[in-house]
Structure formats: C-alpha cells, structure tokens
Amino acid sequence: DAGVIQSPRHEVTEMGQEVTLRCKPISGHNSLFWYRQTMMRGLELLIYFNNNVPIDDSGMPEDRFSAKMPNASFSTLKIQPSEPRDSAVYFCASSLRRDRGRETQYFGPGTRLLVL
Amino acid sequence: AQTVTQSQPEMSVQEAETVTLSCTYDTSESDYYLFWYKQPPSRQMILVIRQEAYKQQNATENRFSVNFQKAAKSFSLKISDSQLGDAAMYFCAYIKDTGRRALTFGSGTRLQVQP
Numbered sequence: 001d002a003g004v005i006q007s008p009r010h011e012v013t014e015m016g017q018e019v020t021l022r023c024k025p026i027s028g029h030n031s032l033f034w035y036r037q038t039m040m041r042g043l044e045l046l047i048y049f050n051n052n053v054p055i056d057d058s059g060m061p062e063d064r065f066s067a068k069m070p071n072a073s074f075s076t077l078k079i080q081p082s083e084p085r086d087s088a089v090y091f092c093a094s095s096l097r098r099d100r101g102r103e104t105q106y107f108g109p110g111t112r113l114l115v116l
Numbered sequence: 117a118q119t120v121t122q123s124q125p126e127m128s129v130q131e132a133e134t135v136t137l138s139c140t141y142d143t144s145e146s147d148y149y150l151f152w153y154k155q156p157p158s159r160q161m162i163l164v165i166r167q168e169a170y171k172q173q174n175a176t177e178n179r180f181s182v183n184f185q186k187a188a189k190s191f192s193l194k195i196s197d198s199q200l201g202d203a204a205m206y207f208c209a210y211i212k213d214t215g216r217r218a219l220t221f222g223s224g225t226r227l228q229v230q231p
Binding site: 045048089097103106108 | 159160
C-alpha cells in the first residue's frame with residue numbers, strides 16, 4: 001500500500017508569495033495531521049482533522065496559515081503571505097482511529113520549505 | 117503539560133553491537149502511548165516501535181525492543197545487532213489516550229553506526 005504522499009517535496013519561494021502544500025493520506029485512514037519541524041522548536045502539531053473536519057487548530061501559528069480537507073483523500077496547508085521564518089519541514093501524517101487512543105500516526109516524506 | 121526528554125544528543129555504536137537510547141517523559145495521565153520514530157537523512161519519519169502504557173510487557177520489533185518503566189516514566193530503545201542503515205535521528209514521542217491528539221516529541225538522539 002502507498003504511504004502518505006506529500007507534494008511538493010521541496011519548495012523555494014520568495015517572501016510574500018503564497019505557498020500550498022498538499023497531502024494524500026493513507027487510504028482508509030480517518031484522521032490527518034499537519035506537523036512542522038524546525039531546529040528551534042522541533043516537531044509541533046499545527047492542526048488535525050477527523051473525518052475531514054478540523055478538530056484542533058490551536059497549533060497554527062497565525063492567520064497566515066490555513067488548512068483544508070475537502071475530502072477523505074486530500075488536504076492542503078496554505079501559507080499566505082509567506083515569511084522567512086516559515087522555513088521548515090512540514091509533515092503530513094494520517095491514522096485510523098478505531099477506539100479511544102488506539103491509533104498510530106504514519107508520516108509522509110515531508111515538504112522542505114525555504115522562504116527567501 | 118506533557119514533556120518528553122531525550123538526554124543524549126548523540127550516540128555512537130559499532131556495527132553488530134547493541135545500543136540503548138534513553139527517553140523520559142512527564143505526564144499526569146494514566147493512559148497513554150509511547151513511540152520511537154526514526155528520521156534518516158531523507159527526513160522521512162518512520163515508525164520504529166509502539167508501547168501502550170497499560171501493557172506491562174515490553175514491545176519488540178525484530179532487532180528493536182523497549183524497556184518501559186511506567187513508575188519511573190522511562191522508555192528506552194534498544195537496538196541489537198546494529199546495522200549501517202540504523203544511522204539516523206531517533207525521536208521518542210508521547211500521546212495521551214484522550215483529548216488533544218498531538219504527538220509530543222523529544223529533541224532527538226543522533227545515532228552514528230561505525231563500520
């Protein structure tokens with residue numbers, strides 16, 4: 001089975017530009033997570049969805065960030081306008097939540113974003 | 117708030133030898149789950165092993181095993197018969213059973229494998 005798919009794998013953009021990161025979760029999974037990894041802060045959860053509904057976006061740094069999940073097989077994370085401090089690796093993860101807590105999050109390969 | 121601490125920024129092991137990576141965590145929850153993820157230079161986050169807090173038996177996956185000490189809030193990873201492909205960053209992670217479903221990660225341990 002294919003794992004979590006993310007695109008693009010690398011993105012270089014200039015400050016002020018819009019950036020859209022894409023994620024396709026593992027087929028059959030009902031939860032999707034967006035994480036960000038930086039040297040300073042490590043890995044942090046930005047937002048997660050359950051059955052395509054955003055559940056917790058308290059980790060989204062500011063209004064420049066937005067995420068959507070229009071269907072069970074696709075999600076986007078958008079940054080508009082982008083800033084140099086947004087440079088990081090962005091991971092998408094998915095899981096199948098059956099019972100309370102009984103789940104494992106599987107990560108995609110990540111998107112390395114560089115904002116100049 | 118939950119915290120996860122990995123006190124060894126770097127470790128080194130000879131090929132075919134055994135190495136143990138340390139992890140401690142702090143939580144007031146009684147039900148939770150612990151994980152070790154591996155991040156090779158490709159940056160992919162790969163699940164290595166998982167442990168449920170309610171299980172006393174330590175999890176094992178081939179050459180990887182854990183020593184889970186719930187009272188001490190310790191969760192170490194043992195890699196036996198180390199291979200060159202084991203070289204990577206290893207992250208310990210925690211998630212509680214209820215509430216916010218965010219993995220809390222440690223700062224990572226970089227493992228080098230010497231031929």
